Amino acid sequence: MDGAAAGMATKQTVLITNDDGIDAPGLRYLVDLLVASDRYRVLVSAPSVDQSGVGHGITWRHPLSAKPVQIKGATAFAVSGTPADSASLGISGLLFDGTVPDLVVSGINIGSNCGYHVVYSGTVAAAREAFIYGVPSVALSHNWIRGKSTLDELKQAAEVCIPIIHGVMAELKNKTFPEGCFLNIDVPTDPIHHKGLKLTKQGRSMIRIGWKQTDTVAGGTESYQTANVNGEYVVDTASGAFPTTMEDELLFKRFIKEEPSEGEGAEEDVDFIALHEGYITVTPLGALSHRETSDLPYFRSWLTHMADFSSSSSL
Template identity: 55%
Template sequence: MESTAAAAMALAPVLLVTNDDGIDAPGLRFLVEQLVAARRYRVLVCAPDSDKSGVSHCITWQRALFCKRVDISGATAFGVSGTPADCTSLGISGKLFDGWFLIWWVLSGINIGSNCGYHVIYSGTVAGAREAFLYGIPAIAMSYDWVKGQSSVNDLKVFAEVCMPLINTILTEIKNGTYPQGSFLNVDVPTDAAHHKGYKITKQGKYMAARISWEQTVYKKPAVERYQTANIDVDGEKDSELVTPAENDLLFKAAIVARSSDEVEEEEDMDRKSLVDGYITVTPLGALSHTDPEAIPYFKACVTPG
């Protein structure tokens, strides 16, 4: 009986999981736990070995990446000293995992913090999915609308549970050859994940919760600090990556400046508006930047010789 089950798993669709909060982040662990429990997938994990939130689609060219096996029950996992895009690229390359696997699908998340509107540009979670899309592999970026003081780590487990029907449905579409190849998906789950209003197909809006400002600071000796994502503290430790500056160097640290809540777009089919209204938003994305059609005649006139 065990040999039959093992043979079935050997033929199961192979999913690659990554994220930007790091391989120890609870969102990734809960997602993998649900995928393994479903007994329908062979689960591979290739994720950053530390928090890489907000790195966008950064890739590593000038140095080698360190890869270390990580024990995650039911999965084959590696923590990598790179970005989410690095992890996806390496994971699907066929060079990291023993044997050769045809990766059916890439799941990036569960991110702590929503990724709607312009935040898609900054998001390492979205980049992990986009990198797969660039190689023709279906992908989903998955993020939870974490609210400090209201959300808890258990909400990430609920997220994983409520998204399994979507994951299973899309896998069926991939198996049947009916899944569209022209986009990847960006999924955001509302703060009250247990009482969501259902799935809603949305468009990327112009929402931006905060701007980055800069504050001059002083050098502090590197110290061991608690592992944390961009939004919550999580048990564990990591080494600071501060480098000792020269005597006359100026030091500046990024600061997040919140924007007022009334700057959320009002259109009903936009991602952030729908998420705030309690829906699980499913936003198809592409990799191309779309030019404003009204700008084309203006710039043609500017660059065309008189």
């Protein structure tokens, strides 16, 4: 084994994935920064196209393709599946000649992922998928404001996340990183002037999305919190043409009814609130949905009456 190969063998390995697609600028900025640090072996397994808002969907019924992509300093594949598929294949040992990464980093996403959006987010789902299969993971997002934010700010968001990745990797090397959660990290709109890191919990904020009827087959849906970049312009790649409809079919498309709001009286340590105060939010998440403990007394009482309903239904 030559010196270069030996050095690579001793480095920790980080796998980068996302939901915006392998050509997304956030992923490329993150990869470039990690490669430039010369600390890690950098692998990439990301969707071949934009997969924003697909949640934790997986591909089951047909094979996936993994196409090599040239990214300087990294070994990269574009996967014809969802973010969760890309993370799962990337940690399987099959894609990278038996290598299982020390850490999976998903992002950096164009658009924040706070509150209920964690459920919809492909960015968070990729990190969750790795966590479920025992590989430590981090999801990274930037609170991109459409029509205001710039690619320079997205790059700055990636830059402020690099020390966090270094910190997690150090804990993993020391075997002191907790095994019971993964991290969801959101960077404020103005990354350079952030107020520091803040430990937060998942809130209930979300963009309210409704439906409206349309008479055109083109245009599709509004993009979900993200976009890809064509030159210096951010373009909505979620829109597209649909097949010709039948005469009796009705067409509907989504639209944003209301921007997110945490509501009055929200706690200070909630992700959405802290993010909009200018903090980099660090939210530990698990794979299990937490129950609302305040509702438990009601359901205990409700269950005691279920026998009555069963008896009446049999009459």
